[in-house]
Amino acid sequence: MTPSTRKVLVVIEHADGAPTEPSLQALTFARPLAAGEPLHALAVGLAPRGLGDHGVGTLHLAEHEAFGSYAPAAVARSVVETIQRLTPSAVIAAGSELGNEVMAHVAAMLDLPLAANCVSATGADVTRIRWGGSLLEEATVHADTVLLTVQPHTVAVETTTAEEPAGELFTPELSAADLAVRVTGRVEAATGGVSLADAKVVVSAGRGAGSAEGFGIIEELAGLLGGAVGCSRAVTMAGWRPHTDQVGQTGTKIAPEIYIASGISGATQHMAGCKGAKKILAINTDPDAPIFASADYGVIGDLREVVPAISAEIRRVKGL
Amino acid sequence: MNVLTCVKRVPMTGGTIVLTEDEQAIETRHLGFTISPHEECGVEEAVRLVEAHGGESVVLTLGPAEAEEQLRDCMAIGADRAIHLVTDGEEWDPQATAAAVVDAIRADGTAYALILFGNESADAGNYQVAIRVAHALGLPVVSGIKGIGVSDGQLRCERESGGGRDVYELPLPAVVSVLEGLNLPRYPSVPGRMRAKSKPVAASIPSRPESRLERKRLVVPAGQGKQAEILGQGADAAPRVVEILQQIGVL
Numbered sequence: 001m002t003p004s005t006r007k008v009l010v011v012i013e014h015a016d017g018a019p020t021e022p023s024l025q026a027l028t029f030a031r032p033l034a035a036g037e038p039l040h041a042l043a044v045g046l047a048p049r050g051l052g053d054h055g056v057g058t059l060h061l062a063e064h065e066a067f068g069s070y071a072p073a074a075v076a077r078s079v080v081e082t083i084q085r086l087t088p089s090a091v092i093a094a095g096s097e098l099g100n101e102v103m104a105h106v107a108a109m110l111d112l113p114l115a116a117n118c119v120s121a122t123g124a125d126v127t128r129i130r131w132g133g134s135l136l137e138e139a140t141v142h143a144d145t146v147l148l149t150v151q152p153h154t155v156a157v158e159t160t161t162a163e164e165p166a167g168e169l170f171t172p173e174l175s176a177a178d179l180a181v182r183v184t185g186r187v188e189a190a191t192g193g194v195s196l197a198d199a200k201v202v203v204s205a206g207r208g209a210g211s212a213e214g215f216g217i218i219e220e221l222a223g224l225l226g227g228a229v230g231c232s233r234a235v236t237m238a239g240w241r242p243h244t245d246q247v248g249q250t251g252t253k254i255a256p257e258i259y260i261a262s263g264i265s266g267a268t269q270h271m272a273g274c275k276g277a278k279k280i281l282a283i284n285t286d287p288d289a290p291i292f293a294s295a296d297y298g299v300i301g302d303l304r305e306v307v308p309a310i311s312a313e314i315r316r317v318k319g320l
Numbered sequence: 321m322n323v324l325t326c327v328k329r330v331p332m333t334g335g336t337i338v339l340t341e342d343e344q345a346i347e348t349r350h351l352g353f354t355i356s357p358h359e360e361c362g363v364e365e366a367v368r369l370v371e372a373h374g375g376e377s378v379v380l381t382l383g384p385a386e387a388e389e390q391l392r393d394c395m396a397i398g399a400d401r402a403i404h405l406v407t408d409g410e411e412w413d414p415q416a417t418a419a420a421v422v423d424a425i426r427a428d429g430t431a432y433a434l435i436l437f438g439n440e441s442a443d444a445g446n447y448q449v450a451i452r453v454a455h456a457l458g459l460p461v462v463s464g465i466k467g468i469g470v471s472d473g474q475l476r477c478e479r480e481s482g483g484g485r486d487v488y489e490l491p492l493p494a495v496v497s498v499l500e501g502l503n504l505p506r507y508p509s510v511p512g513r514m515r516a517k518s519k520p521v522a523a524s525i526p527s528r529p530e531s532r533l534e535r536k537r538l539v540v541p542a543g544q545g546k547q548a549e550i551l552g553q554g555a556d557a558a559p560r561v562v563e564i565l566q567q568i569g570v571l
Contacts, residue, residue: 027414101463102446113532116447130443136539180460185487186458197517201570243501250500258568268333276371290335298548299557309555313562
């Protein structure tokens with residue numbers, strides 16, 4: 001198949017018809033690659049709303065009774081069928097967990113290369129992230145149809161004026177293998193407390209806390225600020241805190257108004273998890289710790305003295 | 321049940337990444353090496369499954385001769401043997417990596433009930449080798465897993481999603497890519513390290529195909545040019561910190 005140089009297909013993730021923010025970012029990312037031509041979008045289940053404002057000319061909507069629960073290979077099969085019909089020059093999805101998963105299935109089904117978590121693309125030349133964003137890689141994708149995903153939160157969503165997209169309904173032919181893996185159940189989390197990913201304030205500590213008990217003062221400050229407690233990977237590996245508290249490349253990605261990081265040196269593994277923080281306050285005994293090069297504010301000192309002093313000052317100011 | 325875990329040797333980067341002069345690699349002269357964090361949990365899970373259900377736990381890597389160090393580390397916490405696909409140190413793209421892993425699994429001949437990967441490697445983060453291997457072997461695959469249970473030849477996997485967990489049930493054999501937090505990996509014991517020295521490593525040299533995702537060069541992202549404003553030393557800094565918290569509006 002010879003791809004059209006301007007046909008770009010974007011796979012849309014949505015929650016009950018509302019496109020996810022990373023999917024809208026993928027649409028903004030895709031428009032220059034389509035050189036002004038309207039985009040093709042693909043969704044499964046429900047038609048996502050408002051895609052016309054994001055440059056979509058045609059919405060390919062896959063309908064199948066199996067789409068009631070997420071089945072990654074079945075979504076991928078719908079993408080593959082659309083690729084075979086359209087022969088686009090590029091197929092783009094959000095670099096979310098699900099976006100990367102679906103596109104990896106597409107790449108495997110078509111034996112095509114896939115560039116995950118790109119921050120820019122010109123034709124087949126892409127720049128993608130490594131090390132959770134601590135390093136960039138310039139690469140060339142050798143394929144007639146370029147498959148890529150867009151690193152979330154690196155492109156600002158821009159709307160454009162366009163018509164309501166034309167709808168193209170289709171029912172993909174799904175094999176037993178496409179449906180073999182699907183969500184079959186749900187375990188709800190115990191509610192309570194502020195979730196780390198959504199917290200407006202995160203107070204965390206690393207090895208400098210000294211022990212599991214050393215987190216008492218961290219919990220106290222987080223409590224006074226209505227925030228969540230975080231920690232570094234060293235702390236989780238020592239068994240002082242559960243992995244759900246870990247901020248980092250292989251932990252939780254946070255985006256608070258302020259991140260108070262105490263006794264944390266600032267390894268790339270950790271910093272990849274707090275790039276979304278608006279402000280960072282670092283507390284460390286070592287004035288040369290790398291974290292001070294990424295932080296907005298710093299306090300030189302032992303967290304075991306500084307953190308209780310901040311809590312005491314908050315109590316004094318609030319008259320508690 | 322026989323369990324295979326695929327791992328990748330990566331440098332421990334510390335605070336700042338420095339590149340080699342040709343911008344093709346990270347300068348690692350002063351760095352130690354490890355495997356990707358997700359994979360550490362994969363190896364631990366494999367060892368636990370074999371402890372509970374019997375069978376053999378095998379680790380596989382595609383990497384330079386020095387990656388034997390990481391295979392020995394995995395055997396020190398309980399893996400029984402290792403498969404080493406020895407490279408000249410050049411990175412392989414994810415398609416080529418998956419193809420080499422598939423060839424090695426076929427050549428090994430063991431019937432693996434479960435093939436584990438990390439969800440993505442710490443360095444390249446391509447998010448696709450496990451899925452490519454599963455398609456090539458015609459096996460079911462699930463990604464991003466933080467909970468694994470096996471009973472009656474069925475696999476039950478849990479994946480975090482929207483404040484809870486989605487459950488996937490799939491038949492064995494299967495491929496699963498896992499996330500850190502699946503378990504707390506054990507530290508190797510001294511006897512474990514001693515035993516690992518004499519466990520078998522099957523080494524072979526695969527030939528590297530052309531990259532279809534061809535790396536041109538690496539770039540350290542422009543720093544935000546930040547140098548933290550130092551608010552003070554020790555406990556005396558507390559009033560300034562509280563002023564800042566008030567300015568930001570979180571107090």
